Amino acid sequence: MTRNDVSGTIGRGADRTSVVPRRALRDGVYDAILEKLLDGSTPPGSSLSIDSLARELGVSPTPVREALVQLEHTGLVSRVALKGYRVAQPLSPRQMAELIDTRTVLEVAAVERAAAHADDLVPELRAAHAQHVLSAHQVRKFRGEGGHPTGFADLREYFAADWEFHLTIIRAADNRFLLQLAESLSAHVHRLRQTVDHGAMDVDQAVSEHAAILAAFESGDPQRPVEAMRAHMTALARRSAVDV
Known part of the structure; x- marks a missing residue:
C-alpha cells in the first residue's frame, strides 16, 4: 500500500x-x-x-x-x-379532520393485523400504557392554577409516550410499510399538537381510551381492539374539532 x-x-x-x-x-x-x-x-x-x-x-x-x-x-x-x-399557520379544521381520518384508516388496519400477535403485544402495550399514565400524571402535577402546563417541556414526554403507545401497536402489525407511513405521519401530528390549545389537553380522556384499547387486546377477542381504536380516533376527532 x-x-x-x-x-x-x-x-x-x-x-x-x-x-x-x-x-x-x-x-x-x-x-x-x-x-x-x-x-x-x-x-x-x-x-x-x-x-x-x-x-x-x-x-x-x-x-x-x-x-x-x-x-x-x-x-x-x-x-x-x-x-x-x-x-406556518396552524392546521385548518378541514386539514385537522383529514389528518385524523388518515390516522384512523392506518391505525385500524394496524390493529386488525396486530390482533393476530396479541400474546406478544400485550406485555409491550402494558409497558407503553404505564409510561403514558406516568407522563400524564406529571402533566397534571405541573399544571398551574389556570389549568395550563408550565411549558412545552412538561408536555414533551407526554406526547412521546402517547405516540409510543400507538407505535407499539403499529409495530406489532409486522408490516414495514404501515410503520413507515405512521412515522411519516408523526411529523404532521406535531402540527395537530401545535393547533390544539394545550390548556384544553385531553390527558384524562386519552389515558382512559388507551386503557380501553389495552383491555380489548387482553380480552383475546380480535374485534374488540378494532372497535376500541375506532372509538378512540372518533373521540379524538370530536375533541380536536372543538379545540380548533
Whole structure:
C-alpha cells in the first residue's frame, strides 16, 4: 500500500466518523427549533432567521438550515421566495379532520393485523400504557392554577409516550410499510399538537381510551381492539374539532 493509499484510507475513515457528530448536531438543532415552534414562543407567521437561530443555539448556520429544510416537510414552517422561512399557520379544521381520518384508516388496519400477535403485544402495550399514565400524571402535577402546563417541556414526554403507545401497536402489525407511513405521519401530528390549545389537553380522556384499547387486546377477542381504536380516533376527532 502506498502512502497515498494510506492517507486516502485514513481520510475516508475520518469522514465516516465525522458523520455521526454532525447528524447528532443537526438532530439537536431540529429538536430545539421544533420546541420553539410548539411552545408558543414563535407564533404563526413569525419569520425564522437562520443567522439569528444559529446565534441563539450557538451553532453554525449549516445545521440550522438543514433542520429548517426537514421542518418544511412537516408543514410546521414554510419557505417564502426571497423572504426565507416563516412559521406556518396552524392546521385548518378541514386539514385537522383529514389528518385524523388518515390516522384512523392506518391505525385500524394496524390493529386488525396486530390482533393476530396479541400474546406478544400485550406485555409491550402494558409497558407503553404505564409510561403514558406516568407522563400524564406529571402533566397534571405541573399544571398551574389556570389549568395550563408550565411549558412545552412538561408536555414533551407526554406526547412521546402517547405516540409510543400507538407505535407499539403499529409495530406489532409486522408490516414495514404501515410503520413507515405512521412515522411519516408523526411529523404532521406535531402540527395537530401545535393547533390544539394545550390548556384544553385531553390527558384524562386519552389515558382512559388507551386503557380501553389495552383491555380489548387482553380480552383475546380480535374485534374488540378494532372497535376500541375506532372509538378512540372518533373521540379524538370530536375533541380536536372543538379545540380548533
